[in-house]
Amino acid sequence: xxxxxxxxxxxxxAETVVPxxxxxxxxxxxxxxxxxxxxxxLGAAVAAVLVAALAGPAALTAADLRPRVDDSRIGHxxxxxxxxxxxxxxxPTRGSLAGDQAFVAKVARLFDRRRAEVLxxxxxxxxxxxxxxxxAGFRQVVLVYHSATAAALVSREGPVGAxxxxxxxxxxxxxxxxxxxxxxxxxxxxxxxxxxxxxxxxPAGCRVSLGRTAHPDDLGLRRQWQAVPTDGYVLVDQAxxxxxxxxxxxxxxxxxxxxxxxxxxxxxxxxxxxxxGRWASSAEPPNxxxxxxAGRMYAALARQSGLVDAARPVIRWSGRLDTAGGAAxxxxxxxxxxxxxxxxxxxxAPLAALATTRDPAPTEPAAPAGPLRSPLVxxxxxxxxxxxxxxxxxxxxxxxxxxDQLFVVPGEGVSRIEAVADGKVRAxxxxxxxxxxxxxxxxxxxxxxxxxxxxxxxxxxxxHEPATGERIFNEPLVSNx
Numbered sequence: 001x002x003x004x005x006x007x008x009x010x011x012x013x014a015e016t017v018v019p020x021x022x023x024x025x026x027x028x029x030x031x032x033x034x035x036x037x038x039x040x041x042l043g044a045a046v047a048a049v050l051v052a053a054l055a056g057p058a059a060l061t062a063a064d065l066r067p068r069v070d071d072s073r074i075g076h077x078x079x080x081x082x083x084x085x086x087x088x089x090x091x092p093t094r095g096s097l098a099g100d101q102a103f104v105a106k107v108a109r110l111f112d113r114r115r116a117e118v119l120x121x122x123x124x125x126x127x128x129x130x131x132x133x134x135x136a137g138f139r140q141v142v143l144v145y146h147s148a149t150a151a152a153l154v155s156r157e158g159p160v161g162a163x164x165x166x167x168x169x170x171x172x173x174x175x176x177x178x179x180x181x182x183x184x185x186x187x188x189x190x191x192x193x194x195x196x197x198x199x200x201x202x203p204a205g206c207r208v209s210l211g212r213t214a215h216p217d218d219l220g221l222r223r224q225w226q227a228v229p230t231d232g233y234v235l236v237d238q239a240x241x242x243x244x245x246x247x248x249x250x251x252x253x254x255x256x257x258x259x260x261x262x263x264x265x266x267x268x269x270x271x272x273x274x275x276x277g278r279w280a281s282s283a284e285p286p287n288x289x290x291x292x293x294a295g296r297m298y299a300a301l302a303r304q305s306g307l308v309d310a311a312r313p314v315i316r317w318s319g320r321l322d323t324a325g326g327a328a329x330x331x332x333x334x335x336x337x338x339x340x341x342x343x344x345x346x347x348x349a350p351l352a353a354l355a356t357t358r359d360p361a362p363t364e365p366a367a368p369a370g371p372l373r374s375p376l377v378x379x380x381x382x383x384x385x386x387x388x389x390x391x392x393x394x395x396x397x398x399x400x401x402x403x404d405q406l407f408v409v410p411g412e413g414v415s416r417i418e419a420v421a422d423g424k425v426r427a428x429x430x431x432x433x434x435x436x437x438x439x440x441x442x443x444x445x446x447x448x449x450x451x452x453x454x455x456x457x458x459x460x461x462x463x464h465e466p467a468t469g470e471r472i473f474n475e476p477l478v479s480n481x
Contacts, residue, residue: 075175076121077150084180084203084249084481088130089144089151091204094233095133104129107141107164111154118154119174120145134160136197136235138188141167144178151178157186180481181247181255185238196238198260202247206232206254212243213306214475216337219464220381221305221475243306246478256478258304274298274331277314279386279411280434286318287327287345290375294342297350297377298331301472302338313340316388317409317434326375330390330409330435336382338473339390341407344375352377353393353400354470354477356442361399376400381474383448383461386411391442391465406438406463414450414458421446443467 080086093104111118112127124145130153131142140157156172173184184199200208208230211223225246228234234245241260246253274295276286298313313331321328321343328343342350351374377400380390392405408417410431417436419427426446429436440446443465450459470477 074116074119074121075145075152077124077145077147077152077175078177080146080149080151080178082180082481084254085151085178087203088178088180088182088201089128089146091130091232093129093132094204094231095131095140096135097132097139100132103164104132107132107167108143110164110168111143114168115145117168118156118172120152120154123147124150124152131199131201131233133235136188136237137195138186138197139167140186140197140199142184142199142201146178152176153178153182153184155184155186157188159188198236198238198241200234200236200245200247200259202232202255203249204232206247206249208232208234209246209248210234210236210243210259211246211306212240213308214243215308216333216335218336219462221307221338221473223306223475242303244475252480253478254480256476258472260304274312275314277332277334278316278318278434279409280317284319284327286315286329289347290327290329290342290345291315291318293350293375294329294331294340294377297342297352298338298340301340301379305338305473305475307338319433319435321392321407321437330388330407332382332388336385339380339382339388340377341380341390341393342375342377343393344373346372346375348372348374350375350377351395351400352379353391353402354472355401356403356468357396357401358442359401359468359470361397374400378402379471379473381464383463384459387448387450387459387461389448389463392437402442404439404441406440408436408438408448408450409434410436410450411459413452415453416451418449418451419444419446419463420449441467 092098097103108127108129115122124147126146128144129141130144131140133140137160138157139160139162140155142153142155145152145154152174153176154172154174156167156170158166158170162170171187176182181200181202184201186197186199188195188197202208207227209225209227211225214221214223223244236259238260243259244257245259247255273292295313313333315329316332317330319328320326326343327345328341331340344350348370353376376393376395378391378393382388388409390407391402392407393400394403410417415431417429417431417438418425419438419440421444426444427438427440429438444463446463448461448463449457452458465474466476
């Protein structure tokens with residue numbers, strides 16, 4: 001499962017000049033996590049959630065009278081390209097109904113015999129139930145249709161006690177790829193009283209852990225993990241999906257990243273506008289559009305990371321990174337913690353950089369670019385309370401990347417920044433307009449120092465950042481299947 005295959009719903013940042021795709025759609029397209037879901041049902045509306053490859057399911061109705069709408073073509077599956085996908089296919093049925101062998105067998109036979117109703121072709125001859133459960137107040141089944149070389153997932157849900165025939169006519173997905181770790185969405189309840197659920201399904205024998213909260217410390221975000229008691233899967237209420245999850249198989253971490261993605265859409269007075277806490281005066285005040293966009297992204301990322309008591313960020317710097325980049329703003333926690341730099345004031349949805357040019361580009365096609373140039377966003381983690389450092393983002397074709405330019409904002413009284421390693425100054429730059437720009441390769445293990453005009457060190461802190469791979473607030477995303 002990969003992050004850049006997550007597709008956002010129709011959430012958007014409020015008060016932009018021209019509406020654009022949700023910023024997280026473009027952010028998470030560069031950190032692959034596959035999560036597929038399709039609306040099924042008359043009059044379904046796309047849920048306003050960030051980076052959901054689930055265009056959330058239609059509500060279950062008491063009478064089940066709404067026709068299922070799905071204009072997909074008959075599915076022939078997807079090539080099995082991973083031994084871990086094969087291991088998932090070979091896993092036993094799991095879930096609270098796994099022990100009901102008669103029910104499981106009847107589901108498999110019915111979905112095989114009437115496969116056209118779930119839009120699956122005959123060239124995937126074997127049908128197997130991977131998951132059958134009703135522990136959360138609704139009934140859900142996940143099946144795999146496969147041959148020796150190709151496979152596809154099908155899911156359906158219905159009310160507790162739903163017969164196999166009722167499930168066949170329920171909402172769900174068809175012809176989804178069988179990834180080593182799959183995210184599947186479901187809904188329970190009637191309109192006006194719905195609950196959304198998220199199922200994470202990995203091969204049997206793997207261990208899924210939840211890291212719902214994170215705490216800032218000297219080196220970065222510190223997260224505590226708690227293993228779930230189920231075998232290779234977890235079902236969570238989507239309303240309580242702050243934090244990350246981790247999948248370990250055969251003693252190795254195979255998957256690690258955000259469980260779900262918070263909303264940024266909301267009213268103009270939603271409290272996301274950051275306070276002005278600039279350490280140095282600037283000739284250019286913060287651009288309101290940039291500050292509001294950056295504030296909402298910061299708040300959403302903090303929620304999805306599960307940051308405990310995350311305070312509203314403050315503006316530590318505003319200005320322009322270069323003559324062509326437009327207005328920019330740097331947000332930071334009041335103390336040491338996550339940073340977010342946004343550059344560009346077109347009003348279009350921001351494009352966030354998660355990795356460097358040295359990392360592979362995403363294989364998924366980019367969303368069509370809008371008429372305006374997208375602002376760019378990068379995240380980082382402060383080396384010290386009074387010394388902030390974050391990578392400058394840049395465009396690389398249709399994606400944003402982290403560059404070897406390190407943007408440093410010190411506290412008052414600092415006139416020069418140095419990056420020191422092994423007793424030698426590896427890079428240095430003067431502080432101009434409250435900030436300095438150093439040329440330093442990503443991942444350099446250096447100590448940053450802020451010096452005053454007399455050469456006295458006024459602030460310092462180590463720069464901790466991954467050299468490669470995707471990250472949010474310097475917390476690495478893992479996909480190691």
